[in-house]
Amino acid sequence: MTPKACKITLDQWNKQYELLCSSGIKQPDYGGTLGRHFEDGDTRLRTLQFDNSAAALRLWNFLLTENERLHKARANGKKIVGTMKDLGTIPVMVYALQNAIAFYPDGAWWTPCIMETNEGLFKITDSLGIDESFCPVRAMLGAFLNEEHFPVADILICSTGAVCDDFSAIAQRLESLGFKINWWEMPHRRKADKNQDSINLPGGFSTPATQIEFVKSELENIRSLLETLTGEKLTDQKLIKVIAKANVVRGLLAELRHIVFTAQINPLPALEMLIAEMLAIHFCSDIGETILVLQDLLKEAKLRIANKEGVSNKNAAKIFWVNPVADLKAMNLLEECGGRVCGTDYLFTHALDTIPTDIAPMEALAQMALADGMAGSSFDRAERICQDIEKFGSEAIIISRIPGASHCAIEGTIIADIVKQRLRIPTLEIEIPTLSDGLQQPIKNRIEALIEVVLQRRQK
Amino acid sequence: MISTDKNTVIYCDPFIPPEWIAAHGLRPLRVAPNISENAAIGVCPYARAFTNEINFQKNVCAAIFATTCDQMRRSSDIAIKNSILPIFLMNVPTVWQRKSATELYAAEIERLSRFLTQFDAQRPTNAKLAEVMIDFENKRQTQLAKQKPTDKIPLAIIGSHLLKQDHIIFDIVQKYGGCIAIDATTDGGRTLPGKFDRTQLIKNPVKELVSAYFETIPDVFQRPNDRLYDWFKKKLNETYVRGILFHHYIWCDKWHAEFGRICDKEFTSLPVLDISAGDNDKNTKSCLTTRIQAFMEMLE
Secondary structure, three states, rough: OOOOOOOEEEHHHHHHHHHHOOOOOOOOOOOOOOHHHHHOOOHHHHHOEEEEHHHHHHHHHHOOOOHHHHHHHOOOOOEEEEOOOOOOHHHHHHHHOOOOOEHHHHHHHHHHHHHOOOOOOHHHHHHHHOOOOHHHHHHHHHHHOOOOOOOOEEEEEEEEEOOOHHHHHHHHHHHHOOOEEEEEEEEEOOOOOOOEEEEEEEOEEEHHHHHHHHHHHHHHHHHHHHHHHHHHOOOHHHHHOOOOOOOHHHHHHHHHHHHHHHHOOOOOOOOHHHHHHHHHHHHHHHHHHHEEEEHHHHHHHHHHHHHHOOOOOOOOOOEEEOOOOOOOOHHHHHOOOOOOEEEOOOOOOOOOOOOOOOOOOHHHHHHHHHOOOOOOOHHHHHHHHHHHHHHHHOOOEEEEEEOOOOOHHHHHHHHHHHHHHHOOOEEEEEEOOOOHHHHHHHHEEEEEEEHHHHHHOOOO | OOOOOEEEEEEEOOOOOOOHHHHOOOOEEOOOOOOOOOOOOOOHHHHHHHHHHHHOOOOOOEEEOOOHHHHHHHHHHHHHHHOOOOOOOOOOOOOOOOOOHHHHHHHHHHHHHHHHOOOOOOOOHHHHHHHHHHHHHHHHHHHHHOOOOOOOOEEEHHHHHOOHHHHHHHHHHHOOOOEEEEEEEEOOOOOOOOOOHHHHHOHHHHHHHHHHOOOOOOOOOOOHHHHHHHHHHHHHOOOOOEEEEEEEOOOOHHHHHOOOHHHHOOOOOOOEEOOOOOOOOOHHHHHHHHHHHHHHHHHH
């Protein structure tokens, strides 16, 4: 049974679940109703609108059972690697090993949203002087201390240098509280000087060859650390194999993004697409299952496109969305206002690009790390956004600011100015707090105004 | 090569060696910027002020930013966009325990040299550089020798850069019976380079410069930043102080996050006063005065 595409509430999902079960749907071992996550404390789910497909159910269940997966891995004797900040590179190295599993403690930044702050993580960080002037990623610090949201990692590996100050400062505070961190340097990416060899990176940026050499040497240190931790040799052959697998994930996402963002009728909601993109960062602790989850989503999207059905009005304004939202509900809000997401830069575009396979694997990974949009200038990031806007035909851009984040205030203005000048499309900056309910009306008003402008421009 | 009668290179970061600029025949100008209007939510007042300041100093041919904080790194983009000056962004590594980090810093020093040679400047010979380094070091020593002990209540101040207006903190402390015995702000004694090894200076002055700056100066942005705490602890042990002022700007995450650690009784039993500074707030000065006055009364 394939229900007609629409968005449904959590209560509706519980009923839909029974229908799916009676139709004989096969579920993975982490499957079940979405309602059980609500019962476990993920109360924000009650306020969200979900896609009604079995593929979306699988996606949500996969996401919301990661903690169980990590504990299970530990019980099975695997080493747990906490990778922090780089968003996409170190996990590829970890998954090359038989006996290790990687996750991002950074992901705890969504916990206060999902649990509507009932879990008390911000209270813990407040007590350490890490208050609301910091990005919501401060929740990570609380999660380390109360040990309720992820297991204590066997090793922590964190990128530093050209990263946001919030994260770096919070990670340093964490280390001062006794959590040993292995830091690796991400230099500020720049263009090569006249006398230097310039290397083109995946995603379109370029950098001097010397910077790649430097990052490669940093990654070699990490290779040694991982080998010592697991007692297993991390050979180039193993890396080549895992890169191929990571590229399957990235390829599926590239196809999914392309067909969803360019479809006449939006086949999948922005919220599920955001979560699907997130899987690329560390595969939600299971690379094989990530591939299956994405294949299901892709199949569903293709079916809906073929049937000319979707989850948004066919006239929905095509919006390019910049930065992840602290409150997942914002993605629903855009669609409620008459928009759809057609293009994204959620701060990890480098985790979506194909990893080069025609060069040595460590060099390829160094290139991927340097391709991080956050590691270079805001002009670089704006340039890539402009290219993607043209590729997906987005009609406007929303730059969502992350409360307190060190990069947003300056970078947002630069990106907006460049997009306006280059493409002459409407731009909007909004700040999305962890729980946006109190600000929902003003946020909605601003998005609606943007969408009205987009629709008017179509008639001119 | 850009021919110009302007020969001043403006900067504010302690990891940019003025000796290096001076040895190229240019005038290094490290500024404490004036606070700028048009506060913006989320933007560090100091980063905004410095970005603004570079356009108002006379005879400036270039400005140098550093990557030591994210806001300053990104402010260099604003400067590139809004200023007519050539801008150099120097990559200062945050890790410091590996040789590769020192080499990266040294490479940046060389890149800075190539940048400076645009302005009727020449890369210095080793002899010239050594001469300039000795001259700068002598001036620093003379300056330090002028500081005399007083009978006032000694305090330490630790934290970020200071805007020109914020130097009033020193006056307020003095007015209420105190003195700053340890200046561990980014503009104070903490960020002075290490003493040059005269033998090494002759052999390889660039290497000595790198060592005195990158390998010596303790700062909050370094990962890990233990060097900062080791330095401060040593200073607190050497110098009798009765209390600590902790200064940071609103939106400065790197310093702000350290307040809890500085206050921690495992680090010090001394009282710590948070004198965080906001944007161009008219109440800031009176609030600051009252807080410092109360702190001094408590210490009397």
